[in-house]
Amino acid sequence: MNREQKRAMQKAGQLNADGSQAAPSRERKSAPSQSVKAERTRPVEFIREVRAELRKVTWPTRPEVIRLSTIVLIALVVFAALIFGLDTLFAEFFRWLLSTGREASLGTVTGVPG
Numbered sequence: 329m330n331r332e333q334k335r336a337m338q339k340a341g342q343l344n345a346d347g348s349q350a351a352p353s354r355e356r357k358s359a360p361s362q363s364v365k366a367e368r369t370r371p372v373e374f375i376r377e378v379r380a381e382l383r384k385v386t387w388p389t390r391p392e393v394i395r396l397s398t399i400v401l402i403a404l405v406v407f408a409a410l411i412f413g414l415d416t417l418f419a420e421f422f423r424w425l426l427s428t429g430r431e432a433s434l435g436t437v438t439g440v441p442g
Contacts, residue, residue: 337343
């Protein structure tokens with residue numbers, strides 16, 4: 329067990345300070361009280377905090393946005409063409425497969441060779 333795990337277990341109350349296993353406690357944790365409503369932030373304060381966090385964001389430059397958008401669009405076109413091609417290929421294969429089966433079954437039902 330490494331130091332990080334020991335600290336996490338001590339924090340959770342599973343280990344004593346000396347590293348020995350703590351006796352399991354049968355105490356039940358009480359449900360959170362109604363004081364949670366008193367700790368809520370007001371909408372104006374929330375907006376201020378959001379704006380402060382948004383100022384910390386490292387926004388991409390215009391050339392980065394254009395370059396990455398171009399890459400995404402090219403990948404989109406390539407994958408759409410790939411899926412279209414595979415779908416067309418499978419559709420034609422199944423048309424051929426079903427038409428071959430239909431011709432064979434028509435020949436046996438009517439008694440006329442195909």
